[in-house]
Amino acid sequence: MLSGVGPAQDLAKLGITVVHDAPGVGANLRDHPAVFTLFRGVGDGPPDSAPSIQVGLRYSPESSDTRSDIQLSPILMTSEHRPASVQIDSNEFHFGFSAALQNARTSGELTLKSSDPHEQPIINYNYLSDEMDRARMREAVKLGIELAKDGAFAELIAERVNPTDEDLSSDDDLDNWLLRNVYTQHHSSGTCKMGPDDDPMAVVDQYCRVRGLMGLRVVDASVMPDVIRANTNATTIMIAEKVADWMNQ
Template sequence: SPDREPFQLPRGKLVGGSSSVNGQVFFRGIPDDYDQWDQNGNRGWSYLDVLPYFRKSENDLTFGSDDFHGNSGPIPVRRYEQDELLPAPKAFLEACMAEGFQYSEDHNHPESTGVGPRPFNNVNGVRMSVALTYLSMARHRLNLTIRGDVFVQKIVIEEGKATGVEAESDGETFTIEASEIILCGGAINSPQLLMLSGIGPRRHLEELGIPVWNDLPGVGQNLRDHPSAFLLYDSYLEEPPVDSPALQVGMRYTTPGSDFMNDMQMTPILMTSEHRPANVELEEGRHYIGFSVALQKALGSGEIRLNSADPSDHPVLDYRYLTHPEDMRRMREAVKQCISITTREEFDGILKKRLQPVDEEILSDELLDQWLLSVVGTQHHSSGTCKMGPADDPLSVVGGTGKVKGVSALRVVDASIMPDVVRANTNATVIMMAEKISDEIDVW
């Protein structure tokens, strides 16, 4: 959008990746997400196929072990009880139910829809990242070395086989050799690294002077995300303690007229922590409440391109948010729904005034669309840029076990291989995918 300034896209460049910086919402997609993957040629990725790996990864402190939850996995998952809810999240839950939405005690149940407590991988104020859970259990292994401050610049390919990576650390460039390379750079860095290594769209690579090892046109394409807009309110409430949770409850629901179940998320956020949009300026010492509306099943998609052949240059990200008219319509309806919910009596004494969008920006659909184009941003769930798919899919990059087409001894295992982003926060699904593909690897 020409009306939208470029925005920041933080990611986790540390041990644990983005699980060490995300919102800690341990939220699964709905069964149809994974069933669609399977039906589109990714056999073995249906909901029933992946459910055991969801259960394997978690220790659900609320529901324990049942048909849909596990209690012996490394990642503890909890939900806030009703008596733990702060005034604004409690009012949101009650207002949504008064508006006609059903209560959902478990957003990870396969039939879940409606409003309820979010599942979190944060227990007693401690972020249960994969660094603290999975890696802590494995650090003692003699066949595992964890190194930080290492910048991988390219994959070494010899005669169609990945044999190692070129990396830099403390000013020294060196090669690390391995019998198999597993790339887990995420939906932005994984396609970037493949293209820097000569794996990607031939024309784009040749324009930058990069020798082409494998012409894979799908690398960097199919950039998926959850387009998000943010409604901001001034509040009557006093500022809570700095350790108060920013998120407690949320709603997943189907936009009226949509063909896709649970295609929208709505979440109240306390604006007193680091969880705030970069374009929102908040006065110090005041209490604000925000409401995120995020489209979970966008029809539009974008692409990632290299800026240059220099690994230190950030790639060009073009999300093309709300370019599909149905995406715009559903986001418009979600903003209207959020305004309707926040004007209910349950928010009396809590919400003082809506600061964005202002009344003049919602007088017509055209004006509301203009506002959306000026503020739409990321929900930090980039996916799909090294798409998993069958061999006859021209845009697929990897097969069902993460192996890169046309190059041996090379896999990608991260959010980039999702054929489409799931209708939920992505961390739980990425961990599930890693668990599942690790079962396919013969030797560790």
């Protein structure tokens, strides 16, 4: 957009010369919204060098009609994987369950705040604005709490830090907690989506070529029409390898 490729009206408002009007640039922002259920553990816990994520659960909530909606993973709080929203005021052993929605119904957008490349853009993920998204996340949080009460997990837990019992007292209260604590899984996708000729919001064609411009391609996760139901790294590498093959032919 800073180079003049994007929604013409938005670019003109910022004094950016429009090179190509592409209304889909910055739209259709997709991600895996996640929340974290936090527990204070018993004892010292594993060493700091232990992997933060070693197991995970993929499943479909009862409230869903699609597959593999939720990723539920226990995560140690001794690493960079701790979400910024999780505040821990002691050195005691803590861990929790990350509940991530893998196919959110909603999408957001990325827009420019100014024509200054050093100024951060405006990113609106529009997380959990759809009731079905909230319902699936409520179910995932409750499942994580139930798992923590059972078996080997229960032996490790001194107390649940959040959500509190008050946060769990009703769907509305849990929704409020979700909206306060939702965070990104850093799988942002879709803002230069691939699509057919008759889709005015499609930025690139099936070869990742920007429609309406010669010699320009976009080759990253932004070309995915929707975020995949998994981590995006391997798929992004695959896209890049495929486009590299086309360019070398």
